[in-house]
Amino acid sequence: MKFTLITGASSGIGEAFARKLAEEKHNLVLVARSEIKLLELCDELMLQHQITAHYVALDLTEFEADKKLFEETQKHGYEIEWLINNAGFGSMGDFAQLDLERELEMISLNVMALVALTHRYLAIMRTRKSGVIINVSSTASFQAIPYMATYAATKAFVTSFSEAVAEECRPFNITVTAVCPGPTETNFFAEANAVPFSAKGMQTPEQVVEKALKAVKAGKPLVVSGLANYIGSVLGTIAPDSFVTRAIGTYLRPKLKEKKK
């Protein structure tokens, strides 16, 4: 039986992917740490859409978590046709003062788990000559972001990696799409301990998912969600790096000082 595996499915964009794809009759394997949320979501989606939904409660930053997840899906015979690498988090603050362990954990989740899961499931997709991989990146991937230094760097990796693998997969009927949302109404900002961000102008997770699924259907390797985000990302790439980085730093520095008070 074919399944779509979604990491970070217990809230935000991952949950929105699960809801939308359940509507489209995908069978699901949902992954995150919050077991109760996953259990309730699986029950709800199975009842509502007559699909099969399983969950694996797992911390993807743990040693060999990707191997454990892969073996679990193999053991049960779940044929992973779609892989959505969505789990991720950010942090905001002066890099020198941020908690080092948390920064390394971010690299482990946003980058290492994504690469490992892509590698494991891609091998099977390649022999089957079919599959879809969606990697949730960010508009943060298009420029360095002072005070979100590690996060922006992890997402730059995700965008670059996805575009390269997408090209390698073209002869194999496998679509790889990097999805770049801008600010979206989820738990992300609270988790990142970010400066308060006005909800005005933010997208909903459902809008991000709609854009992502359209891009997958069109076989696009990269998509930015939202017109304003798209314009911002184009400007971010054509303006000189030194100018963009300085402008962001100058904008965020006083905001962070204010937040500390």
Ligand SMILES: NC(=O)c1ccc[n+]([C@@H]2O[C@H](COP(=O)([O-])OP(=O)(O)OC[C@H]3O[C@@H](n4cnc5c(N)ncnc54)[C@H](OP(=O)(O)O)[C@@H]3O)[C@@H](O)[C@H]2O)c1
């Ligand atoms: N919201 C935005 O403004 C925005 C913008 C651009 C890109 N993004 C990207 O979108 C993706 C989804 O984030 P979101 O905005 O939907 O935020 P969110 O609501 O905080 O969702 C993050 C998801 O990741 C899971 N997760 C976190 N740590 C994990 C771990 N160690 N192991 C397994 N799962 C873990 C969380 O579940 P548990 O806590 O249950 O583990 C949750 O399901 C992230 O990659 C983020 O970087 C978000």
